[in-house]
Amino acid sequence: MKRPLALASLAFVTLALAGIGQARASDHFIVLASTTSTEQSGLFGHLLPAFTEASGIRVRVVAVGTGQAFEIARRGDADSLLVHDTSGEQRLVAEGFAAERADVMANDFVIIGPGHDPAGIAKAETVADALARIAETASAFTSRGDDSGTHRAEQRLWEAAGVEPAGAWYRELGSGMGQTLNTAAAMDAYVMSDRATWLVFENPRDLTLLFEDDEALFNQYGSLLIDPLRHPHLKHDLAMQWHRWLLSEAGQQAIADFEVQGQQLFFPNARPD
């Protein structure tokens, strides 16, 4: 009894480890740190097969907030970045962690809120006006509070509106976009979201899109390559192919082709060199 059991478990460990080893056998992949919006909207499900077919390179996406993506890049744990905080991205270049940064695509932020719109932001002229109304009426507002690209953009908008978001009505959640929308739905709160995550979000309850179309809500995504001098172990050649492909005609077209419910979610805007 004893020996077969021991043998069986030994065989199992060997098999399990072999299986795990196998999963890592192919080295022809890069690790891409990106944001939850690009992952959850299904953009990668659409883009990556096209890229893999064109290049033979697989892309492993780690979807985190932009702040965490920067930290992953600084530690040398990702080969490339696709994020949305242009000033943070430029800082990463200035610090010498990123060798190259380029605009890839854009969409916009929208303000979501309960259908009865207690702050009346649907009538607001500008996003600054909308945020000021929320603050004035002390209507519940859920903020990402997680140092993500969306959170940083939201903070800039409050500043531009001349409002210090503080008080019982302003709830910093420290969670991702989807979780924040879930919480806002449960609390009947206002929330700022990127349009892509909002469109694919399936648990809106009473939430509805209340304010959109202000230039200040523009949301730019950038692709970054990590500096080979800083982290020589990274797969720069493969990451470079991915970066170039995103900016190429084929990559830009693939981004434009991605639709959810007949609506284009990301608008390619790479500058041709």
Added chain:
Amino acid sequence: MPTDANAFQTALALILGMDPVLLGIVALSLQVSLTAVLVAALLALPLGAALALWRFPGRGAIIVALNALMGLPPVVAGLTVYLLLSRAGPLGQFGLLFTPTAMVIAQVILILPIIAALTRQQIEELHGEYRDQLQSLGVSRPRMIPTLLWDARFSLLTVILAGFGRASAEVGAVMIVGGNIDGVTRVMTTAIVLETSKGNLPLALGLGLVLLGLVLLVNAAAHLVGETARRRLG
């Protein structure tokens, strides 16, 4: 509650549909958690038994530490392993971050204290019963370890299952060190978190039911093996 009904339907459809993506996620979950349990058991069973049999200075401190570590928050274990395996960390050269191996390491850290602490308690009780007998036979303490472990095997099976339960249920550690990469490090729990944040609550709950069923199956299999063995040995 229409949502709950949807979740059950979703779970059923997921299982009956044999969706290859789901099967891959289930297989990886089992692979990671079972490997972690086996590695942890191979280390923790002898460690627990040794702690039960030897008296040495600092033993009490180790026992207290192991007992306390049973409550180690997974996210702390995950963060620690993340910092160790990160390229900027001491073990960065192996490039293990965001791989299933990293997830196994994190889970081993989580369940090793559970198995070691509970084994220590079981073996200590058993040793109390058998001490005179074993001593009269002149059995040395290192030789006692396999004997006692083998004698306690049925209660130790439950101990190991407790470890497996913790491993298969946790999400905080595997999310950080695995990165929830589609097709590479996405397991049941991280998939549930992802679907929840998409607002796809029926699918999230459906996956949760599948995970529950899976854990139930593993436990039933272990129970069956234990019972059969017990009966055969009389």
